[in-house]
Amino acid sequence: MITGEGIVKTFKQRGNVLGAREVRALRGVDFAIPKGGAASFIGESGCGKTTLGRIIAGLETYDEGELTLDGVPMSSLKPKQRQPHFRKIQLIHQDPYSALNPTRTIHQTLNAPLTLRAKQTGRSKAWIEERAAEVLSMVGLDPGSVLARYPHQLSGGMRQRVVIARALTVDPEMLVADEAVSMIDVSLRLGILALLKDLRERLGVAVLFITHDVATSRYIGDDGELYVIYRGQVVERGPVDTVIADPVHPYTQSLLSAIPVLHGLERPGEQPVTPVESMEAGQDESGCLFAPRCPFRGERCADERPLLQVTEGIPQEHACFYPERRSVVARPMSEV
Amino acid sequence: MPGQAPGVRIDGLTVVYKTPAGELPAVRDVALTLEPGTITGIVGESGSGKSTLALSLLNAVQPPGRIAAGSVDIDGLGDVVGLRGEELRKARGKHVGYVFQAAQNSLNPLKTVGKQVLDLGRSHGVEDLRGLVRDARELLGRMGLDGARVLDSHQHELSGGMRQRVGIMLALVLNAHLVVLDEPTTALDMITQANILKIVREVHAERGLTTLVITHDIGVVAEVADRLAVMYGGRLVEQGPTRQVLGDPRHPYTKGLIRAIPRLTGDIAEARALPGRPPTLTTVPERGCVFRDRCELRMDVCDTDDPAAVAHGDRIVACHAVKVREHA
Amino acid sequence: MSSAILETTSTAATMRRNFWRGVWRVMKRKPSRLVGAVIVLGFTFMGVFGPMFYPEVLPRDTSQLYAPMSAEHWFGTDGQGRDVLAQVITGSRYVLLSALVTAVITVVLGTAIGLFSGFKRGRWDTVLMRLTDMKLTIPGLPLLLVLSTVWSFGSALEMGLLLGLLGWGGVARAVRSQTLSLRERGFIEAARGLGLSTTHIVGKELLPSMAPYIAMNMLIAVTGAVYAQVGLFFLGVLPYEADNWGVMLNLSVFGGGALTTTAALPYMLAPLLAILLLTLGIVLVVDAMDEIFNPRLREE
Amino acid sequence: MTVIARRLAGHLARGIVMILVVATISFFIVRNIPGDPVAARYQKLLEQGMSPEAAERATAVMYGFLPEGTLWQQYTDYMAGLFRFDLGVSVTHPGSPVTSVLGEAAKWTVLPVLAGTLLSFLVGVIMGVYAAIKRSGKLGDFLAISGSLLHGVPQYVLALLMGAIFTTLIPILPQGGTADILFEPGFNAGYIGSLIEHATLPVVTYALASYGGWILAMKSSVVTVLGDDFILAAELRGMRRSIIFRYVARNAILPLFTILALSLGLLFGGAIFIEKIFNYPGLGFLLIDSVVNRDYALMGGAFLLITAAIIVANILADLFYTVIDPRVRSGEEASA
Amino acid sequence: ACSGSGTPTNQSSSGGGGGGLFTTIDVNRPGIDASGPANPYNPKGNSFLGYNAMKLAWVKNHLTDPNQFYPGIAESWEIAPDNSAITIKLQPNNKWSDGKPVTAEDVRLSIGIAYTQGSTAFAITPGAAGAAADVEVVDDKTVKVTQDMTNPSSKFARGVLDTFVAPAHIWGSVLPADFWDKLKASRGEGADAEKAREEITALGEKIITFAPEKDVSAGPFILERVNPGEALLVKNKEFYNAANVAPDQVKFLNYTGNEQIWNYLISGKLDHAGFTAAPADVMNRIKQAPGTNIIKGFSPVAVGMAFNQTKKPYDNVHVRRGLAYLIDRAEVTKVASPEGGNAAVTTSGIHQKPAQEWLGAELNSLEPYNPDPAKAEEEFKQAGLQKKDGKWALADGSPWKVTMTAPSGFSDWISAQENIKGQLVEAGVDAEVVTVADYPLYLEEIAAGKYDVGFWLIALGPAPYDIYQRLYGASNGWTNVAGKIKHAEPGKSGNWMGGAEKVEVDGTEINPGELTGKLNSVSAEEAKPIMLQLAKAANQDLPVIQLWDYVNTQFTNTSRFTGFPEQESDLLRLPAGVWIQLGMVKKTP
Ligand SMILES: Nc1ncnc2c1ncn2[C@@H]1O[C@H](COP(=O)(O)OP(=O)(O)OP(=O)(O)O)[C@@H](O)[C@H]1O
Ligand SMILES: Nc1ncnc2c1ncn2[C@@H]1O[C@H](COP(=O)(O)OP(=O)(O)OP(=O)(O)O)[C@@H](O)[C@H]1O
Numbered sequence A: 001m002i003t004g005e006g007i008v009k010t011f012k013q014r015g016n017v018l019g020a021r022e023v024r025a026l027r028g029v030d031f032a033i034p035k036g037g038a039a040s041f042i043g044e045s046g047c048g049k050t051t052l053g054r055i056i057a058g059l060e061t062y063d064e065g066e067l068t069l070d071g072v073p074m075s076s077l078k079p080k081q082r083q084p085h086f087r088k089i090q091l092i093h094q095d096p097y098s099a100l101n102p103t104r105t106i107h108q109t110l111n112a113p114l115t116l117r118a119k120q121t122g123r124s125k126a127w128i129e130e131r132a133a134e135v136l137s138m139v140g141l142d143p144g145s146v147l148a149r150y151p152h153q154l155s156g157g158m159r160q161r162v163v164i165a166r167a168l169t170v171d172p173e174m175l176v177a178d179e180a181v182s183m184i185d186v187s188l189r190l191g192i193l194a195l196l197k198d199l200r201e202r203l204g205v206a207v208l209f210i211t212h213d214v215a216t217s218r219y220i221g222d223d224g225e226l227y228v229i230y231r232g233q234v235v236e237r238g239p240v241d242t243v244i245a246d247p248v249h250p251y252t253q254s255l256l257s258a259i260p261v262l263h264g265l266e267r268p269g270e271q272p273v274t275p276v277e278s279m280e281a282g283q284d285e286s287g288c289l290f291a292p293r294c295p296f297r298g299e300r301c302a303d304e305r306p307l308l309q310v311t312e313g314i315p316q317e318h319a320c321f322y323p324e325r326r327s328v329v330a331r332p333m334s335e336v
Numbered sequence B: 001m002p003g004q005a006p007g008v009r010i011d012g013l014t015v016v017y018k019t020p021a022g023e024l025p026a027v028r029d030v031a032l033t034l035e036p037g038t039i040t041g042i043v044g045e046s047g048s049g050k051s052t053l054a055l056s057l058l059n060a061v062q063p064p065g066r067i068a069a070g071s072v073d074i075d076g077l078g079d080v081v082g083l084r085g086e087e088l089r090k091a092r093g094k095h096v097g098y099v100f101q102a103a104q105n106s107l108n109p110l111k112t113v114g115k116q117v118l119d120l121g122r123s124h125g126v127e128d129l130r131g132l133v134r135d136a137r138e139l140l141g142r143m144g145l146d147g148a149r150v151l152d153s154h155q156h157e158l159s160g161g162m163r164q165r166v167g168i169m170l171a172l173v174l175n176a177h178l179v180v181l182d183e184p185t186t187a188l189d190m191i192t193q194a195n196i197l198k199i200v201r202e203v204h205a206e207r208g209l210t211t212l213v214i215t216h217d218i219g220v221v222a223e224v225a226d227r228l229a230v231m232y233g234g235r236l237v238e239q240g241p242t243r244q245v246l247g248d249p250r251h252p253y254t255k256g257l258i259r260a261i262p263r264l265t266g267d268i269a270e271a272r273a274l275p276g277r278p279p280t281l282t283t284v285p286e287r288g289c290v291f292r293d294r295c296e297l298r299m300d301v302c303d304t305d306d307p308a309a310v311a312h313g314d315r316i317v318a319c320h321a322v323k324v325r326e327h328a
Numbered sequence C: 001m002s003s004a005i006l007e008t009t010s011t012a013a014t015m016r017r018n019f020w021r022g023v024w025r026v027m028k029r030k031p032s033r034l035v036g037a038v039i040v041l042g043f044t045f046m047g048v049f050g051p052m053f054y055p056e057v058l059p060r061d062t063s064q065l066y067a068p069m070s071a072e073h074w075f076g077t078d079g080q081g082r083d084v085l086a087q088v089i090t091g092s093r094y095v096l097l098s099a100l101v102t103a104v105i106t107v108v109l110g111t112a113i114g115l116f117s118g119f120k121r122g123r124w125d126t127v128l129m130r131l132t133d134m135k136l137t138i139p140g141l142p143l144l145l146v147l148s149t150v151w152s153f154g155s156a157l158e159m160g161l162l163l164g165l166l167g168w169g170g171v172a173r174a175v176r177s178q179t180l181s182l183r184e185r186g187f188i189e190a191a192r193g194l195g196l197s198t199t200h201i202v203g204k205e206l207l208p209s210m211a212p213y214i215a216m217n218m219l220i221a222v223t224g225a226v227y228a229q230v231g232l233f234f235l236g237v238l239p240y241e242a243d244n245w246g247v248m249l250n251l252s253v254f255g256g257g258a259l260t261t262t263a264a265l266p267y268m269l270a271p272l273l274a275i276l277l278l279t280l281g282i283v284l285v286v287d288a289m290d291e292i293f294n295p296r297l298r299e300e
Numbered sequence D: 001m002t003v004i005a006r007r008l009a010g011h012l013a014r015g016i017v018m019i020l021v022v023a024t025i026s027f028f029i030v031r032n033i034p035g036d037p038v039a040a041r042y043q044k045l046l047e048q049g050m051s052p053e054a055a056e057r058a059t060a061v062m063y064g065f066l067p068e069g070t071l072w073q074q075y076t077d078y079m080a081g082l083f084r085f086d087l088g089v090s091v092t093h094p095g096s097p098v099t100s101v102l103g104e105a106a107k108w109t110v111l112p113v114l115a116g117t118l119l120s121f122l123v124g125v126i127m128g129v130y131a132a133i134k135r136s137g138k139l140g141d142f143l144a145i146s147g148s149l150l151h152g153v154p155q156y157v158l159a160l161l162m163g164a165i166f167t168t169l170i171p172i173l174p175q176g177g178t179a180d181i182l183f184e185p186g187f188n189a190g191y192i193g194s195l196i197e198h199a200t201l202p203v204v205t206y207a208l209a210s211y212g213g214w215i216l217a218m219k220s221s222v223v224t225v226l227g228d229d230f231i232l233a234a235e236l237r238g239m240r241r242s243i244i245f246r247y248v249a250r251n252a253i254l255p256l257f258t259i260l261a262l263s264l265g266l267l268f269g270g271a272i273f274i275e276k277i278f279n280y281p282g283l284g285f286l287l288i289d290s291v292v293n294r295d296y297a298l299m300g301g302a303f304l305l306i307t308a309a310i311i312v313a314n315i316l317a318d319l320f321y322t323v324i325d326p327r328v329r330s331g332e333e334a335s336a
Numbered sequence E: 001a002c003s004g005s006g007t008p009t010n011q012s013s014s015g016g017g018g019g020g021l022f023t024t025i026d027v028n029r030p031g032i033d034a035s036g037p038a039n040p041y042n043p044k045g046n047s048f049l050g051y052n053a054m055k056l057a058w059v060k061n062h063l064t065d066p067n068q069f070y071p072g073i074a075e076s077w078e079i080a081p082d083n084s085a086i087t088i089k090l091q092p093n094n095k096w097s098d099g100k101p102v103t104a105e106d107v108r109l110s111i112g113i114a115y116t117q118g119s120t121a122f123a124i125t126p127g128a129a130g131a132a133a134d135v136e137v138v139d140d141k142t143v144k145v146t147q148d149m150t151n152p153s154s155k156f157a158r159g160v161l162d163t164f165v166a167p168a169h170i171w172g173s174v175l176p177a178d179f180w181d182k183l184k185a186s187r188g189e190g191a192d193a194e195k196a197r198e199e200i201t202a203l204g205e206k207i208i209t210f211a212p213e214k215d216v217s218a219g220p221f222i223l224e225r226v227n228p229g230e231a232l233l234v235k236n237k238e239f240y241n242a243a244n245v246a247p248d249q250v251k252f253l254n255y256t257g258n259e260q261i262w263n264y265l266i267s268g269k270l271d272h273a274g275f276t277a278a279p280a281d282v283m284n285r286i287k288q289a290p291g292t293n294i295i296k297g298f299s300p301v302a303v304g305m306a307f308n309q310t311k312k313p314y315d316n317v318h319v320r321r322g323l324a325y326l327i328d329r330a331e332v333t334k335v336a337s338p339e340g341g342n343a344a345v346t347t348s349g350i351h352q353k354p355a356q357e358w359l360g361a362e363l364n365s366l367e368p369y370n371p372d373p374a375k376a377e378e379e380f381k382q383a384g385l386q387k388k389d390g391k392w393a394l395a396d397g398s399p400w401k402v403t404m405t406a407p408s409g410f411s412d413w414i415s416a417q418e419n420i421k422g423q424l425v426e427a428g429v430d431a432e433v434v435t436v437a438d439y440p441l442y443l444e445e446i447a448a449g450k451y452d453v454g455f456w457l458i459a460l461g462p463a464p465y466d467i468y469q470r471l472y473g474a475s476n477g478w479t480n481v482a483g484k485i486k487h488a489e490p491g492k493s494g495n496w497m498g499g500a501e502k503v504e505v506d507g508t509e510i511n512p513g514e515l516t517g518k519l520n521s522v523s524a525e526e527a528k529p530i531m532l533q534l535a536k537a538a539n540q541d542l543p544v545i546q547l548w549d550y551v552n553t554q555f556t557n558t559s560r561f562t563g564f565p566e567q568e569s570d571l572l573r574l575p576a577g578v579w580i581q582l583g584m585v586k587k588t589p
């Protein structure tokens, strides 16, 4: 069980001589991912998804709030002590090429963490070899043909599988997949998604899926939760299908409206929402962050920040003063 | 002004790249017609030869590549493959506009956008440079930007979406009526993408253009294109009106591809990945169907013969299996 | 079980074999690289074994002072009637040895500082880079000249040590920027996420990725060191060593009049040619470094 | 423009600190040098046939030019003098302040170095563009290899070869000196001609020595820029070749300015060999001379001046960079 | 630029009235300093001896007599038989280049300046040998200088006449009004005298830095302009012998290395050049240049291989003798200094030529130390050295290596040592050559006794005291303080040679240092027997092995000028400017 409460992260950019520029990447994010569960973070570029994912994987520090792994609050530990906890959470990078060392064979890549593990648990060398083959088989690769190769000799999909296999060598409890399929060829994407789902089911590994392609978030399991993030804040949260089918936050609705319609297979949603453009509009910190772009903004939005809440008749949590369901997503033709 | 939109006929186009293993075709024997005034979309996975095809439209394949065979006939220009030197240069920009991928930098980092517009004007002998700048400003305004400010900006001062719009402006400002957009929305976020696509559609209609959109994202073509062509391993395997191709794909690759699209709604179990992996320049088989390794309908003839592109009404499909079924 | 272990060792061996085969492939790709490798190997041989072919004190023939080139004396003789070629060969050891020491120190120190700085970042980085900046700003040769008045760099090792201590700045700077960029690469982060030790990350992940870079710098440092020390000897600010190349240049020009008449010209040309050849060899070999260490380019 | 002012301020502060540090280092090195300038002169007088006692008395006066007081006192005097541009008096040029001796010599270094650098910069940059364009051909290969070779070959090798060719084998150029004394100095053809005649060998050697570096740097820079998308984009927009060439050139030359500054530094170093070999009375020559004669003040001064020149060159290059690169100007790019 | 008579020469000679341009170098002063003042006291000043810098008289290059001169500012002089005084008569119608006459006042001022600069005759050190006691202006053209006879020197006249003369109307301000009083005070004892001496020495600095606005010369030429490469002098029409001065202009070429001089000579650019060592091939090329002449003459310098006798085994005379028998000096000279030196016939401490004058037939009685391995072996055995596997080792069996040190840049010395090393190694004596960075360091370290074996200049004549002072002077323990000779222990007070204080010659024990000190004041005839004793001591005791005697070799070119001195001329150690002012050099018809 991994939970975060009010996580805040501010980047200080080392600008010029006169003062640094601050970027508020996360402004108090709450989340909870159960053991073996699934969660997806979606949002526009720059909204803080990656930052959050890296914080969860222990690769980035946070300024405020608390991250709790299996009931242990991380801020109570010294950096050294946190490491074993974070090892249970493995990050799968977006770019499978840069995630593998081009100068090392797959064999060498897998061996390093396995050797460490063997040392810790007192296992033999033979175990390392066995285990390497095992994790490769787990991700659907043939150990015999893959082990001796260099990353550049593999396709994108295979590389991504190797990255996942490497994460599996340390028996993680959770995988954080940051845009894990966006650089994979379209025809192979589903394969990786299916693999993640399969790992969840077989090994009970929780998956945190970060994407801006909302549709893919459905494929890691229908029990998953969707977190919609806007400018470092969660604006809507609920079961994947519920949020997609009945989004209530105007931002979620804008996002979903922006998804291209497969004319011929689908027909567009009836109430698409087009946000006012340009994110630059005012960094005003008091009101709703989305208000400047929101076509439905009301009086309260300007001065008050809505918090994530549950309201009558709406199954998901949301952060909007005027929640309203709108049918924005395209429907398959066949449903007609 | 009707009739300004040119038609384009690509025929038998083969483009090869020189590699240590010899000259290998990245685009092979492609035939494609762009009807005047339509938006045609080309989809294909990475390395399928889309960009190469797009560059061929301007006879701009970069070395070590070259157009080995075929013709690209553009109304009002003739066969571009035959054009050389100044003629070719003049055709570019004035007749054919080319829009680069968004996140990449298609602007000179050292010059303001306005100065680059002027360079463009001078290159094409525009006499009324003021008028050109005015046009540019209007175009930018049309796309929802503050034209004056953008013209005064350097590339690094613009966001990805803004750059992309500047790119479209530069492609159109000389009044080109054939526009090629290579991956116009890749690396942009969804909302910006939707905006750009909207702009593409509107500008296309307003200015009476013939447009070619190249992308790996079927969603993008489905959203904007009238006609859709699917590329695989350097070949066009299927083409036809967008709705027809999406609704009723014929080629097994198209089918597989469409099935592999993650869907927002509906049964997730319907979607499945295509087994195998896309070919690269070196793994494309020399003879026979390029898709056969991943094909469910593979037949013996696929190993030996290239399937010809055969018209089926509005649709053109290059598959032995489809032919067989049709004839049967 | 044991067979599995055997298998691993044999895979390692095959990989090593593959590496060398790859190197051979890379070298073969351009004949110039082979030439370069032959030259560099030739000099190495010369430095290691060359002096063994000659007596400790070269025979002199006072009837043949500054003799012209002949079959007997390929590059003539010097002002003492000693064979010039023999001096170039016996002198190569000092030059090459100290160049090697320089290169090793430059690279080890530069890489260590660059790695540390780039990997730790923060305050250490700032301090180290300020230091490096300063080092890079102070011109090397003038500093050497000034230093030569305090320290006479007696042995090849001392010479190499000093040049190395003066030369690491560029490497440190370059390695640091490489480290900074590699650091952001997924595989380094992944290794950290997997809990791998810093030693592993630096030794097995970072360093191999920088190998072509380091190797290149090493070779360049060799030429730089040869250049600097021969230069210092040539200027005559360092104590004299009979068969040092720089001393040969000095004696030929300032003693033999190589820039005045032709008699001592071969005496000057021989060490010059040696330097030129060595530089050429290294330049040609450097050209192959990138491909040797990049498995992609190596295997193709 | 404030960015420039701010950068200038930062650079100046750092430059001054550097100069002070270098001054301190050179002071202490120089004061630790064994050997006695007076003894050297004494022995010289003996060799000229002066009697030992007379020689002793004649050299006694030279002690007056040696610094006095404790080391610390000497140091503070030296540093205080530094701020008054007073570097003490030279022992080998008795009575002449070091600054005036340096000034005279600097004239003869700066001019040829600048001329040589400019010459090689121009030729090297043009050849570099060529080498980049023809990089897959024989010509490109040849240019690149010759560039590396020239770049790798020590300056004294070039200088010796040039000297051997043009003063020994085909004696058409003078060896040493600055101009024929018979010409009245000033703006007359004879004097200028004589100046040029004497400077030809050093200048051409400077040029040759740095030419290789330029060709290599320019080539790689042009190759990088040619690979940039905006060049292809410009081509596809049908821009004129001349305009594209300008785009390439401006973008490719930009990074060379940093190298230019560094190379000026190297040239000052290299000036030592070239000036020694061609007997050109510049700073490098002076430095050797002062080293051989143990002229502390002069040695320290020459070393300091050479270093200061490099620092100033670096500052200028950076400012220039700031002016012409809009990215730096607007403070976007953190200093590399 | 390849030929001496380029365009510029022709240009200016057309204006010069047919005298032409005399091109030369000043071998004693490499590196013309464009910013140097026209000041003869400044080592980098642009004052060229014999051209625009004048002395009272010019010292003849005599083998034995230091007191022979050619006239300069002085037309004639009279030396008292006991050397107690000299009366100088100036040239009657000599003028400075600005038209003012040269007077006794100028001489008096110059003598004052000489005190500040330290000179032999005008020394402020109390008790200095050969110092002047008084200067008296007799009349406008006559000056009389008397010697302080408490510690007289036979070279007194030389010390006086070898004095620069500067124009008082330009230089007058450099000496304070009370200078002569101060000088008097300084000759005494006590604190006041000490203070006065300090003040006078301090004046020296001021004088060295003095820069006259314009060169004012009483010599045949005046400085016109300088640049870092060359200096130009033009004829001084006021010079007393101007009518006989042939060249209109003199051009001094800069040089910073010998190779430059070689190039000038080969291209026939120089009308005269002092000696510079050159390798044989270069020498041949120089000789081939049209008009080139080589004039050789006596040079009172020799070089010896000196031992530090505090180091083993060099403390043993047999070792030194053994080495002397092993070294073939002819070969060494051939390699190291083929044109500039003659192999020493033996080690006498005196240059071969004056040795014949001083020693006569006795010279032949000295052991010549001709190469003789057998004798060497005998000597080594006597010294207790052992021969093991063909190599000589020390008495205790430890290895022996002759380590010779030379300053780098002294190419002839290094060549010689390299050659000696080869010879020794062949004879089974291990040897090596070590160099130190430069000459100042070499001097410092050799004086500190850091080297076993080094090269040392000896026989710096012609004054007999100067000759032996190099062997039996400060470096060997004897110091001459106010005429008193003291001996210091080896390793102390600069005694690095560490020889014995007394040696036995022909059965009598002598103290070579004291004998050398005596040479300062005795007459030539009295000196002869002392010289013989010292020569014998040096020959048998071998504090050094004399290797070669330098030869004064000068280059002239007769294409443009003739009338240069003959071979062996006594003018040869004087600058060519003196030859010119004496009216010798003439334009080639
Ligand atoms: N190391 C950093 N230094 C400074 N700012 C940063 C840093 N990392 C991220 N940011 C800023 O924090 C914000 C959130 O970035 P983050 O990468 O988390 O977004 P994201 O949602 O992953 O975007 P994308 O979809 O583009 O990957 C952005 O504005 C980004 O510019
Ligand atoms: N310069 C080149 N040299 C060699 N091969 C090349 C070159 N450029 C492209 N190719 C090859 O040609 C094929 C087609 O490339 P192209 O860029 O047209 O593909 P694409 O469909 O645009 O792919 P992407 O989606 O990655 O942009 C690829 O296999 C590629 O490897």
Ligand SMILES: [Mg+2]
Pocket (backbone or CB within 6 Å): A049, A050, A051
């Ligand atoms: Mg991200």
Ligand SMILES: [Mg+2]
Pocket (backbone or CB within 6 Å): B050, B051, B052
């Ligand atoms: Mg593409």
